[in-house]
Amino acid sequence: MAEREDEVAAADRAPGERVSSASDALAPDPARRLLIAGTCALGGAVAAGVIVPAARMLLYPRTARVVVTATEPIDIGAAAAVPADGRAVKLAVVAPTVRDAWTAKTNVPLGAAFVRRDQAGNLVALSSICPHLGCAVALAADEKQFVCPCHDSSFALTGERQAGPAERDLDPLPIEEVGGRLKLTWRQYRIGGSTREPA
Numbered sequence: 001m002a003e004r005e006d007e008v009a010a011a012d013r014a015p016g017e018r019v020s021s022a023s024d025a026l027a028p029d030p031a032r033r034l035l036i037a038g039t040c041a042l043g044g045a046v047a048a049g050v051i052v053p054a055a056r057m058l059l060y061p062r063t064a065r066v067v068v069t070a071t072e073p074i075d076i077g078a079a080a081a082v083p084a085d086g087r088a089v090k091l092a093v094v095a096p097t098v099r100d101a102w103t104a105k106t107n108v109p110l111g112a113a114f115v116r117r118d119q120a121g122n123l124v125a126l127s128s129i130c131p132h133l134g135c136a137v138a139l140a141a142d143e144k145q146f147v148c149p150c151h152d153s154s155f156a157l158t159g160e161r162q163a164g165p166a167e168r169d170l171d172p173l174p175i176e177e178v179g180g181r182l183k184l185t186w187r188q189y190r191i192g193g194s195t196r197e198p199a
């Protein structure tokens with residue numbers, strides 16, 4: 001019976017017409033194959049976009065610094081702004097760029113520094129962060145010392161501790177004059193304690 005059906009089908013086929021097999025029916029055509037490959041590639045790209053950052057975050061060393069402030073000197077203004085008579089001026093310290101693991105921000109305020117010239121005319125810079133608990137230190141009304149409003153610590157214009165609970169002098173900051181501009185290197189130390197340790 002089956003042989004008879006095959007004979008009839010063969011008679012119906014045009015000369016040269018190919019006989020389709022069961023495997024032909026299962027095999028995807030080229031367009032379908034392309035669609036599958038594209039879908040796989042897209043899925044892989046999306047998965048990589050999620051997995052790679054997640055793996056980086058999990059494997060990132062705990063001790064590594066996430067927020068990175070430029071360590072090079074920062075321009076904080078014209079050197080002419082600092083009087084020659086030893087009085088201190090308070091100048092804002094603004095980082096051109098601060099990076100963390102994901103983003104970079106520009107013009108980020110870091111704090112402030114008191115800048116003055118010593119008797120020899122050399123520039124001296126002090127952090128305005130109180131080394132006791134981190135309040136902002138201010139220049140006293142008579143401009144002869146620095147005072148902290150939080151717990152009444154006071155410091156000489158040289159930064160030397162005079163009174164109050166602060167255990168160390170104001171933190172010095174490296175500064176130099178380059179081409180008439182003030183270039184200051186911002187440093188932060190651990191709050192509290194008598195020794196100066198990088199924060």
Ligand code: FES
Pocket residue numbers: 130131132133134135148149150151152153164165166
């Ligand atoms: S924070 Fe300055 S004296 Fe306490």
